[in-house]
Amino acid sequence: MAAATVWANVQPPIVGAGDASVAATEPYDVIVVGSGAGGGMSAYHLTKSGLKVLMLEAGRDYDPVAETPMYNINAEAPLRGASTPDKPFGFYDATVDGGWEVPNEPYTVAEGSEPFIWWRPRMLGGRTNHWGRISLRFGPLDFKPRSRDGLGYDWPITYDDLAPWYDRTEKLIGVTGAAPPRGLTNTPDSPPGCLMESPPPRAFELFYARAFEAMGIPVVPMHGAVVTEAMEGRNTCVFATPCGRGCAIGANFQSTTVLLPPAMATGNLTIRTNALVYQVDLDAAGKAKGVTFVDRRTGEHHSATARAVVLAAGSGETARILLNSKSAKFPDGLCNTHGMVGRYLMDSVGLNVTGQFPALEGLPPTNDDGMSVEHTYVPWWGYDRHKELGFPRGYHVEIGGGRQMPSMSIARLMGDDASVGDDLRAGLRQRYGSVISFNGRGEMIPNDDCYCELDPKVKDKWGVPVLRFHWKWGEAETRQAAHMTTTFLEVIDRLGGKPVGEVERDGRKAISKGGEMIHEVGTARMGASDADSVVNQYGQAWAVPNLFVTDGAVLVSSPDKNPTLSILALAWRSSDHLAQSAKRGEL
Amino acid sequence: MSDEAPKPYQRKIDRRTALIWVGAAGAAIAGGAGVVVYREAIGKKEPSTASGYGTDPKLNPPIKAPWPRLLSDDELQAAAVLADFILPATATAPAASALGVPDFIDEWVSAPYPDQLEDRPVIRDGLKALIPDLVRGDAARRTAALAALPKSTDEKIRAFFTRFRALTVGAYYTTEAGFKDIGYIGNEARASDPGPSAEVKAVLEERLKALGL
Numbered sequence: 001m002a003a004a005t006v007w008a009n010v011q012p013p014i015v016g017a018g019d020a021s022v023a024a025t026e027p028y029d030v031i032v033v034g035s036g037a038g039g040g041m042s043a044y045h046l047t048k049s050g051l052k053v054l055m056l057e058a059g060r061d062y063d064p065v066a067e068t069p070m071y072n073i074n075a076e077a078p079l080r081g082a083s084t085p086d087k088p089f090g091f092y093d094a095t096v097d098g099g100w101e102v103p104n105e106p107y108t109v110a111e112g113s114e115p116f117i118w119w120r121p122r123m124l125g126g127r128t129n130h131w132g133r134i135s136l137r138f139g140p141l142d143f144k145p146r147s148r149d150g151l152g153y154d155w156p157i158t159y160d161d162l163a164p165w166y167d168r169t170e171k172l173i174g175v176t177g178a179a180p181p182r183g184l185t186n187t188p189d190s191p192p193g194c195l196m197e198s199p200p201p202r203a204f205e206l207f208y209a210r211a212f213e214a215m216g217i218p219v220v221p222m223h224g225a226v227v228t229e230a231m232e233g234r235n236t237c238v239f240a241t242p243c244g245r246g247c248a249i250g251a252n253f254q255s256t257t258v259l260l261p262p263a264m265a266t267g268n269l270t271i272r273t274n275a276l277v278y279q280v281d282l283d284a285a286g287k288a289k290g291v292t293f294v295d296r297r298t299g300e301h302h303s304a305t306a307r308a309v310v311l312a313a314g315s316g317e318t319a320r321i322l323l324n325s326k327s328a329k330f331p332d333g334l335c336n337t338h339g340m341v342g343r344y345l346m347d348s349v350g351l352n353v354t355g356q357f358p359a360l361e362g363l364p365p366t367n368d369d370g371m372s373v374e375h376t377y378v379p380w381w382g383y384d385r386h387k388e389l390g391f392p393r394g395y396h397v398e399i400g401g402g403r404q405m406p407s408m409s410i411a412r413l414m415g416d417d418a419s420v421g422d423d424l425r426a427g428l429r430q431r432y433g434s435v436i437s438f439n440g441r442g443e444m445i446p447n448d449d450c451y452c453e454l455d456p457k458v459k460d461k462w463g464v465p466v467l468r469f470h471w472k473w474g475e476a477e478t479r480q481a482a483h484m485t486t487t488f489l490e491v492i493d494r495l496g497g498k499p500v501g502e503v504e505r506d507g508r509k510a511i512s513k514g515g516e517m518i519h520e521v522g523t524a525r526m527g528a529s530d531a532d533s534v535v536n537q538y539g540q541a542w543a544v545p546n547l548f549v550t551d552g553a554v555l556v557s558s559p560d561k562n563p564t565l566s567i568l569a570l571a572w573r574s575s576d577h578l579a580q581s582a583k584r585g586e587l
Numbered sequence: 588m589s590d591e592a593p594k595p596y597q598r599k600i601d602r603r604t605a606l607i608w609v610g611a612a613g614a615a616i617a618g619g620a621g622v623v624v625y626r627e628a629i630g631k632k633e634p635s636t637a638s639g640y641g642t643d644p645k646l647n648p649p650i651k652a653p654w655p656r657l658l659s660d661d662e663l664q665a666a667a668v669l670a671d672f673i674l675p676a677t678a679t680a681p682a683a684s685a686l687g688v689p690d691f692i693d694e695w696v697s698a699p700y701p702d703q704l705e706d707r708p709v710i711r712d713g714l715k716a717l718i719p720d721l722v723r724g725d726a727a728r729r730t731a732a733l734a735a736l737p738k739s740t741d742e743k744i745r746a747f748f749t750r751f752r753a754l755t756v757g758a759y760y761t762t763e764a765g766f767k768d769i770g771y772i773g774n775e776a777r778a779s780d781p782g783p784s785a786e787v788k789a790v791l792e793e794r795l796k797a798l799g800l
Contacts, residue, residue: 060643069647071774074761078640078652080691081761084700086642091649098642200782203791210800238776245646359794366787369773370780405771408757418737418748420673425680425768428756432769496798 028054028270028306029582031291033277033321036126037564038312038551040255040263041169041571042578046310047268049579054304056275056293058313059096059122062129064256068094068248070241074407082408090407094130094246097122104296104461105276107316108468116469116514118316122296124273125256126314127518128564129246133225133253133373134398135175136561137166139186141383145445145557151392151476152445153344155556156528156537159188165569170194173253173568174231176371177223184218187379196229198222198375199239202368204401204436205376207360211494217381224373225253225565234258243372252372275302278464280309280325280334280547288547291321294462301462307587308546308578311524312571315345315553316452319523320467322534323454333454335534335543341524342452345469346558348519349395349442349477350512351484354500355492356413360401360434368402368433380560391479395442395560397488403433412500435500438491440484443560445476446522450514471514482507519563521552539574546587550574596667599687637699657697657707661722662714666692666751668721669714672733673755680768683759691758692751706750713747 029051032043039055046053069092074081077091084091088099097103099119109116121127140159145152170190176198181189198221201209209219226243227234235249243252250257263269277293281303290305311318319342325334333341380394413431414424449472454465485505492499504510514520527533530542539554541547550571552563581587637654644650658666670683670692683689696707720732736748759765766772783791 067647069649072647072649073763073766073774075758075763075765077649078644079695079698079700079703080757082702082757084639084698084702086639086644086700091640091644092646094646096643103642199780203783203787206783206788207791207795210795214800236778237780238778239780240774240776359791359798363790364784364786365770365772366783367772367777367780403771403773405774406757406760406765406769408754408761410760410769411753411756414756418752420737420752421675422677424673424752424756425677428760428769432771494798494800 028052028304029587030054030308030310030578031056031304031306032310032312033291034058034126034312034314034317034551035124035260035271036128036255036312036314036551037567038571039310040125040128040259041568042310042312042548042550042575043263043269044259045572045575046579047263047266049575049582051268051579051582053263053269054306055269055271056277056291056304057124057126057271057273058276058296058317059124059126059273061271061273062096062123062125062256064094064125064129064246064250064254065248068246070245070248073405080408089130089244092242092245094244095119095121095123095127105466106458106460107466108455108458110468110470113469114471114473114514116471118467118469118515118520119518120314120317124271125254125260128253128255130244131564132398132562133243134377134562135170135173135177135223135225135253135565136379136396137188137190137223138162138559138561138566139188141186142443142557142559142561145393149386149392152557153525153527153532156526156533161537162566162569162573163188165573166565167191167194169565169569169572173225173258174227174234175223175225175565176228176373177221179221182218182220184220184379185383187220190223195223196227196231198224199228199371201376202370202402203363203366204360204368204433205374205399207357208399208401208436208491208495209376211491212378214494215490217378219376219378222374222377223565224371226371226373227251228371233262237371239371240369241372276462277313277321278324278462280311280321280544281305282325282327282329282334282544286329286544288544294464299462308548308582310548310550310575310578311553312549312551314551315520315523315555316467318549318551318553319452320454320465322524324465330543335524335541335547337543338531340532340534342467344446344522344525344556345450345452345471345520346444346446346522346555347512347515348517348558348560348562349440349444349473349480349484350517351440351442351481351507351510352437353485353488353492353503354435354437355488355495355497356431356500357434357436357492357495357497359496360436361430363433366403368404370402374398374400389483391483392476393443393445393480393560395440395480395484398439398441399436400439401433401436406432436497438488440481440488441517441560441562442477442480442484444558445474446557447472447474452523469514473508473511473514478507478511480507481511485510519552519558521555521558521563524549524553525556526554527556538577539570540577548574548578593668593671596664596684596689598663599690637697639699652694652698654697654699656693658693658711658714661718662711663689663693665714665717665721668729669717669733669736669751670755672736673752674759681764683755686759686762686764688755688758692754695754695758706754709747709750710754713744713751
């Protein structure tokens with residue numbers, strides 16, 4: 001039976017709504033704040049280890065089986081599914097409650113800062129419901145950037161420390177990309193048995209690969225969190241609908257279909273939704289005794305208690321909870337004695353160039369739906385050339401194209417032409433599927449100008465201070481962005497195509513906004529000592545030993561590889577440490 | 588173009604939706620049999636604060652766009668004539684109006700979102716200006732006016748035509764009939780993805796060779 005089917009029959013119990021204290025009726029071992037990649041994985045492992053867990057999720061309950069619009073076409077949706085401020089990634093995107101702007105929960109950007117935007121859903125499973133499913137391991141160099149070239153900071157762990165947890169995570173969630181080992185620099189090959197077959201490259205993927213290969217750049221199977229081979233408790237992909245809508249059959253990785261159902265099945269998990277946690281509470285000895293939250297529907301404030309607290313609310317929200325947890329011992333926020341909370345905020349560098357290719361025009365009609373995630377991608381190829389390139393860190397390339405289900409932007413195929421009738425129909429048929437979009441995703445080096453703090457004035461609807469962001473891309477990033485443009489234009493040229501629209505060659509102008517790649521990480525980083533980090537290598541707070549962080553906040557660097565797989569692997573490793581401590585009676 | 592006057596466009600929306608739009612006061616004018624003939628009176632009350640569908644709309648099944656529609660009947664008729672000029676019926680594909688494209692134009696320009704609010708005056712002013720030719724004019728006048736549109740050098744008319752065509756094409760090709768016409772194959776469950784056919788690969792190989800790749 002599919003995991004998703006099990007989930008359909010499990011209603012997350014709403015615990016003591018209206019009670020002054022949830023914990024008055026139920027002693028919990030661990031409170032997990034957040035239900036996305038970090039929170040979902042933490043709850044999965046802790047409940048399987050026999051610990052009683054209360055999960056507090058700020059968003060509403062969400063049922064992917066009933067709510068996912070799997071085969072609906074754009075004609076059925078308002079505005080043909082086009083993006084609006086209410087649904088910025090299109091009507092069918094799984095995200096609940098706005099994404100860039102959540103009702104009643106503002107954030108601010110400091111005066112003089114470069115733009116920063118912050119994507120938040122308010123739903124069980126968080127961003128794992130809509131994410132891009134790209135699941136690339138960080139490589140050995142990614143954990144020791146400072147040792148490599150003096151820039152950024154080293155992690156307190158190595159690739160080898162995390163590798164077994166990557167293996168486990170890939171086997172649990174289902175990831176494509178199985179291929180003979182390539183041994184590419186800093187692009188780990190997973191051991192046999194970890195990955196599933198990627199579907200064959202589509203026509204446009206075979207096409208672009210030839211240009212990259214002519215430039216000496218390898219193209220390899222994408223690692224996507226999509227099930228393509230028979231797997232216990234999971235359905236396989238039906239190669240039909242976009243993963244961003246979520247998946248009603250649980251064929252891709254979502255916390256709500258893969259992690260929470262088995263956690264619920266242990267009988268050890270209680271989930272309370274609409275619980276917006278804003279404070280970690282301490283006992284007289286300075287240990288965490290629980291958290292305080294507001295019920296978003298009633299506006300009532302509640303406290304819950306447990307023997308340990310895990311924060312996995314997302315890097316921004318986790319930092320906000322710590323900063324709002326003020327006490328005599330921590331007047332500037334919990335674990336913030338050295339001013340480290342909110343610091344070293346990072347995102348990925350993002351840049352897009354799109355091309356149109358006569359050589360792809362009028363290909364015989366074919367089904368290009370694929371597994372939604374790209375079937376192939378281009379890992380960073382210039383590790384030994386950074387000196388001559390003039391920027392220190394690299395990027396990988398995510399490439400979209402093919403005969404996708406038409407959307408409202410389909411008329412762009414015709415450019416400035418003013419044809420009508422038969423000419424218009426013929427032109428559209430001819431050019432349909434001939435556009436390829438090249439998207440660079442690059443490493444960002446943490447810098448002193450990128451951080452978040454509490455806004456001194458602005459509060460959310462319930463009176464809790466909100467985050468104020470500060471952002472400034474460094475030259476390492478803007479030069480890298482400029483190189484993306486140069487590379488993509490060369491690829492487009494080699495393939496006989498033309499760029500679509502104006503191409504901005506100034507990396508400073510072409511680079512994405514801070515936060516726009518939705519890879520914001522690093523606000524409570526791990527480290528080797530309490531002087532330069534908030535948590536240790538297990539996500540355990542230096543200042544409060546029974547407080548853990550298991551989301552992207554703990555990341556020390558932001559390699560080009562998308563962070564979710566690493567967040568999952570780290571959360572599993574940290575949760576195991578927590579569970580072992582509990583078994584030894586150390587909580 | 589046929590010389591006959593085009594048949595008046597009839598809304599393709601269902602009766603219940605129409606009743607929601609027009610409200611109880613306008614309910615009497617909603618026709619039977621699931622077809623509503625649109626009356627100018629409905630569009631006159633332009634709401635200044637129409638709501639969007641919110642940040643948590645029902646996705647499965649998708650809700651209908653909830654905001655009231657603004658186009659007058661004449662604007663709607665002009666939209667129908669123009670949409671069918673852009674995408675008339677062929678031997679194998681329906682005309683734009685048969686797929687409800689004019690209703691969609693109305694839905695789009697009536698929406699309370701920034702992109703659509705920007706389009707609203709462009710589209711409505713353009714349609715209003717065309718009413719004498721496309722709705723009131725005889726066949727010759729209609730034909731001449733339509734033929735002149737894509738060639739216009741007037742900046743405002745060009746902006747209108749470009750936007751109207753983009754909306755028409757978008758609305759048309761996001762339907763099942765549009766998929767068939769443009770050659771989109773997919774959105775159906777498959778046990779596996781076999782990748783491109785030998786035929787596709789052969790054509791691609793030939794073209795890559797021509798590019799020296």
